[in-house]
Amino acid sequence: xxxxxxGRLLGKLADLVERDxxxxxxxxSLNSGKPFLTALFVDxxxxxxxxxxxxxxxxxxxxxTIPVDGEFFSMTRNEPIGVCGQIIPWNxxxxxxxxxxxxxxxxxxxxVLKPAEQTPLTALYIAALIKEAxxxxxxxxxxxxxxxxxxAAIASHHAIDKVAFTGSTEVGKLIQEAxxxxxxxxxxxxxGGKSPNIIFADADLDLAVEQAHxxxxxxxxxxxxxxxxxxxxxxIYEEFVRRSVERATKRIMGxxxxxxxxxxxxxxxxxxxRIMELVQSGVREGAKLECGGKVCPGKGYYVEPTVFSxxxxxxxxxxxxxxxxxxxxxxxxxxxxxxxxxxxxxYGLAAAVFTTDINKxxxxxxxxxxGTVWINCYNALxxxxxxxxxxMSGNGRELGEIGxxxxxxxxxxxxxMMGKNS
Amino acid sequence: xxxxxxxxxxxxxxxMPPIPQPAKVPEIAHTxxxxxNEWHKxxxxxxxxxxxxxxxxxxxxxxxxxxxxxxxxxxxxxxxxQRGSPWRSLDVSSRGRLLHKLADLLERDxxxxxxxxSMDTGKPFMHAFFIDxxxxxxxxxxxxxxxxxxxxxSLPVDENFVCFTKHEPVGVCGAIIPWNxxxxxxxxxxxxxxxxxxxxVIKPAEQTPLTALHMGALIKEAxxxxxxxxxxxxxxxxxxAAIARHMGIDKVAFTGSTAVGQLIKEAxxxxxxxxxxxxxGGKNPCIVFADSDLQLAVEExxxxxxxxxxxxxxxxxxxxxxxxVYEEFVRLSTEAAKRIVAGxxxxxxxxHGPQIDQKQFDKILGLIESGKDEGAKLECGGQAQDGKxxxxxxxVFSxxxxxxxxxxxxxxxxxxxxxxxxSQEEVIKxxxxxxYGLAAAVFTRSVDRxxxxxxxxxxGTVWVNCYNALxxxxxxxxxxMSGNGRELGEYAxxxxxxxxxxxxxLxxxx
Numbered sequence: 001x002x003x004x005x006x007g008r009l010l011g012k013l014a015d016l017v018e019r020d021x022x023x024x025x026x027x028x029s030l031n032s033g034k035p036f037l038t039a040l041f042v043d044x045x046x047x048x049x050x051x052x053x054x055x056x057x058x059x060x061x062x063x064x065t066i067p068v069d070g071e072f073f074s075m076t077r078n079e080p081i082g083v084c085g086q087i088i089p090w091n092x093x094x095x096x097x098x099x100x101x102x103x104x105x106x107x108x109x110x111x112v113l114k115p116a117e118q119t120p121l122t123a124l125y126i127a128a129l130i131k132e133a134x135x136x137x138x139x140x141x142x143x144x145x146x147x148x149x150x151x152a153a154i155a156s157h158h159a160i161d162k163v164a165f166t167g168s169t170e171v172g173k174l175i176q177e178a179x180x181x182x183x184x185x186x187x188x189x190x191x192g193g194k195s196p197n198i199i200f201a202d203a204d205l206d207l208a209v210e211q212a213h214x215x216x217x218x219x220x221x222x223x224x225x226x227x228x229x230x231x232x233x234x235x236i237y238e239e240f241v242r243r244s245v246e247r248a249t250k251r252i253m254g255x256x257x258x259x260x261x262x263x264x265x266x267x268x269x270x271x272x273x274r275i276m277e278l279v280q281s282g283v284r285e286g287a288k289l290e291c292g293g294k295v296c297p298g299k300g301y302y303v304e305p306t307v308f309s310x311x312x313x314x315x316x317x318x319x320x321x322x323x324x325x326x327x328x329x330x331x332x333x334x335x336x337x338x339x340x341x342x343x344x345x346x347y348g349l350a351a352a353v354f355t356t357d358i359n360k361x362x363x364x365x366x367x368x369x370x371g372t373v374w375i376n377c378y379n380a381l382x383x384x385x386x387x388x389x390x391x392m393s394g395n396g397r398e399l400g401e402i403g404x405x406x407x408x409x410x411x412x413x414x415x416x417m418m419g420k421n422s
Numbered sequence: 423x424x425x426x427x428x429x430x431x432x433x434x435x436x437x438m439p440p441i442p443q444p445a446k447v448p449e450i451a452h453t454x455x456x457x458x459n460e461w462h463k464x465x466x467x468x469x470x471x472x473x474x475x476x477x478x479x480x481x482x483x484x485x486x487x488x489x490x491x492x493x494x495x496x497x498x499x500x501x502x503x504q505r506g507s508p509w510r511s512l513d514v515s516s517r518g519r520l521l522h523k524l525a526d527l528l529e530r531d532x533x534x535x536x537x538x539x540s541m542d543t544g545k546p547f548m549h550a551f552f553i554d555x556x557x558x559x560x561x562x563x564x565x566x567x568x569x570x571x572x573x574x575x576s577l578p579v580d581e582n583f584v585c586f587t588k589h590e591p592v593g594v595c596g597a598i599i600p601w602n603x604x605x606x607x608x609x610x611x612x613x614x615x616x617x618x619x620x621x622x623v624i625k626p627a628e629q630t631p632l633t634a635l636h637m638g639a640l641i642k643e644a645x646x647x648x649x650x651x652x653x654x655x656x657x658x659x660x661x662x663a664a665i666a667r668h669m670g671i672d673k674v675a676f677t678g679s680t681a682v683g684q685l686i687k688e689a690x691x692x693x694x695x696x697x698x699x700x701x702x703g704g705k706n707p708c709i710v711f712a713d714s715d716l717q718l719a720v721e722e723x724x725x726x727x728x729x730x731x732x733x734x735x736x737x738x739x740x741x742x743x744x745x746x747v748y749e750e751f752v753r754l755s756t757e758a759a760k761r762i763v764a765g766x767x768x769x770x771x772x773x774h775g776p777q778i779d780q781k782q783f784d785k786i787l788g789l790i791e792s793g794k795d796e797g798a799k800l801e802c803g804g805q806a807q808d809g810k811x812x813x814x815x816x817x818v819f820s821x822x823x824x825x826x827x828x829x830x831x832x833x834x835x836x837x838x839x840x841x842x843x844x845s846q847e848e849v850i851k852x853x854x855x856x857x858y859g860l861a862a863a864v865f866t867r868s869v870d871r872x873x874x875x876x877x878x879x880x881x882g883t884v885w886v887n888c889y890n891a892l893x894x895x896x897x898x899x900x901x902x903m904s905g906n907g908r909e910l911g912e913y914a915x916x917x918x919x920x921x922x923x924x925x926x927x928l929x930x931x932x
Contacts, residue, residue: 003895004560004563004564004894004895007563007567008563011522049515052515052518052519053515053570053571055567056518056566056567056568056569056571057567057571058567059564059567059895060567060568060571060895060912062912073873073877358926359928359929362584362926362928363928366584384515384570401571401573415869415873416870417870417874417877418870418874419874420877421877421878
């Protein structure tokens with residue numbers, strides 16, 4: 001198939017997703033608990049744009065010709081890797097599917113994809129659209145199931161050439177181990193984070209408060225990029241805490257289908273309990289509970305927006321990924337100190353800096369060990385820019401041009417020439 | 423299931439549809455100057471005629487743009503491209519969406535556009551439908567995909583700086599396009615220009631304004647902001663020259679003859695040093711070795727010579743055939759040329775139409791006569807088609823020598839010149855001894871020969887065992903006097919971007 005035709009099929013899939021976006025958003029909201037309007041305006045848009053972005057790359061995956069020593073002509077081809085296993089999470093089911101399908105198909109691979117057992121529905125609907133778009137049979141295969149069974153089967157399969165996993169660091173390590181033990185399949189991982197959000201005294205305080213709030217509470221805190229360690233400089237600390245608590249207490253929980261709802265439930269009772277266990281550890285270890293800290297009575301797995309201040313680096317809530325609507329606010333004095341503390345984690349997915357001073361912005365952003373650093377914004381993700389983790393937040397990058405590298409196998413072709421000129 | 427290029431080729435996924443039929447065109451809808459998404463009459467009231475070269479009939483009158491109209495167009499293009507304008511504030515991915523939408527509209531109006539193109543140029547309708555429209559749609563879609571992938575770099579410089587580049591639009595791009603592939607050349611110019619965020623003032627050839635003007639309507643319908651593309655139909659010495667020397671145009675892209683290309687470059691330098699890209703003529707060598715698949719070589723060389731009535735910058739106008747297979751090649755080529763079917767361009771069986779106008783017709787016949795006079799052997803054709811206006815018979819000359827006019831000058835007509843050669847080194851030298859360097863082809867089964875000869879030829883495109891294999895993904899342009907710069911592929915992007923390096927000093931202490 002012409003590479004441009006692959007691109008055309010991906011574009012067609014994007015058109016079909018757009019056509020059915022109201023239905024898909026409804027399904028996504030039902031299955032995951034995220035507010036319907038968010039599903040429609042954030043998840044659906046991200047999905048469509050990612051598919052379109054990678055549709056455009058399909059016939060632009062270039063190898064190079066290379067001036068080697070000797071009487072040879074040398075070139076590279078970027079070929080498909082082969083069969084790509086893809087295991088995706090429950091926090092952004094459809095968008096994570098697009099992040100996986102887009103580059104893999106653009107590069108000419110075939111796919112075996114396992115949606116999370118909590119959220120299989122939109123993936124299965126997409127399967128019907130894939131067929132409708134005209135992808136040949138077998139190019140995309142979707143297997144709903146559990147991690148220890150279907151997921152492990154993918155990670156250890158001898159006929160799968162590459163596995164891409166988004167999920168917890170703990171499971172990511174298992175995947176990489178299984179890949180090594182089986183057939184050395186290529187591995188990319190997008191894992192957890194404990195992302196630092198650093199607010200300097202010269203920041204636009206209203207902006208910082210709102211961005212920090214959304215940065216940790218978005219999607220009920222169920223984001224790998226959650227800004228879950230907010231470092232606030234001494235002189236604005238009290239004011240920042242006060243405004244953050246005010247904002248958190250105004251956060252509206254409710255039915256995902258209520259247009260005024262900002263926060264839906266957590267994905268499961270298991271997650272809800274895990275979050276509460278960490279909240280209780282925060283109280284026990286001496287953080288100050290400013291608001292929230294309880295589950296909501298009645299139906300659903302709701303947890304109140306919770307704010308802790310006076311958090312110190314050694315507390316569990318400052319070290320472990322909570323994946324819930326719990327905001328930690330820590331105090332700092334100097335630039336050097338906050339850089340060292342922000343980097344003092346095995347994670348390294350994202351980070352943010354709020355300041356009006358260009359020198360702080362450039363110096364701190366270049367010093368942070370994080371795959372994405374936001375300056376005066378949070379969660380500003382776009383499919384054109386690469387995304388991924390330093391250290392144990394992952395291996396490799398998704399999105400952007402670099403995302404293609406993970407889905408190509410490079411072949412060098414070197415031909416003997418009789419005589420050679422540059 | 424969709425197969426390669428089926429949609430762009432007008433085929434539905436369900437199977438073979440009926441052969442496309444030309445549209446009935448009672449009246450030409452768009453005949454005016456297109457500025458700011460509006461239609462304008464010419465400021466000095468002049469019009470010119472769009473003529474059908476197959477019949478000699480005047481199709482319609484078109485408003486003629488001159489310097490004053492070009493000024494107005496440039497003003498609109500400048501305003502549309504200002505910082506803060508709707509076009510400049512648009513997400514670049516949205517630029518891509520607009521280009522895709524434009525491609526969708528070409529698909530919708532495919533039959534009409536192919537009909538207009540055929541009426542205006544004389545090219546067979548089937549060629550217009552399957553080749554010109556296919557290429558146009560694919561070019562738009564290709565560049566739609568690049569819009570949000572135009573990357574600068576961040577750079578590790580010495581000392582305490584943060585340094586990065588941005589690839590910004592050049593600004594207002596003037597484009598002057600030829601009459602041989604009017605719509606295709608239109609898209610080759612606007613697609614990369616718009617992809618990179620520029621605004622455009624484009625002059626279609628005076629012989630062939632119609633499809634360009636229809637594009638104006640589609641550009642507006644697609645949703646491009648006013649002033650982003652402006653279309654000024656008119657003549658070279660007036661509107662074209664006005665573009666080349668305009669102080670408010672930042673770059674000019676020209677496709678046409680080498681002689682005019684030189685004038686454009688001179689005018690660009692004399693005015694404001696606007697950036698210049700040129701796609702000019704060629705005298706393209708097509709080299710057939712004894713170890714080639716001879717039947718394939720004959721077919722491809724024939725297409726190379728006679729496609730579009732020979733009116734292609736890539737025309738295979740010097741066919742070098744190795745001694746051992748020379749006689750056979752001449753015999754087969756002559757037979758093939760005699761089988762070419764000339765006729766009404768709108769008839770689906772027609773393979774060969776008229777030349778574009780009297781001037782070209784006379785020039786081609788003049789060169790054919792010179793071939794006869796200078797001693798080349800006329801194998802077939804060699805004259806105008808009886809009683810058929812601007813039609814010339816497909817003509818084959820053999821025993822052509824390098825110093826004959828037909829071996830040196832670009833003919834731009836249906837004339838195939840076959841020359842004899844002995845050795846690889848000899849033919850490389852002879853192929854390269856020309857001021858042109860646009861395209862070349864090598865026919866051989868040997869890996870070594872293919873690599874060595876393609877590497878030795880001074881030519882922007884080298885085809886191996888094929889001819890005219892052009893793709894939106896691959897750069898195209900000339901060595902030497904066949905042009906400056908490259909179109910298509912990723913390479914075109916650098917011709918339509920201006921690079922800015924931003925270097926930020928960091929304070930030593932915070």
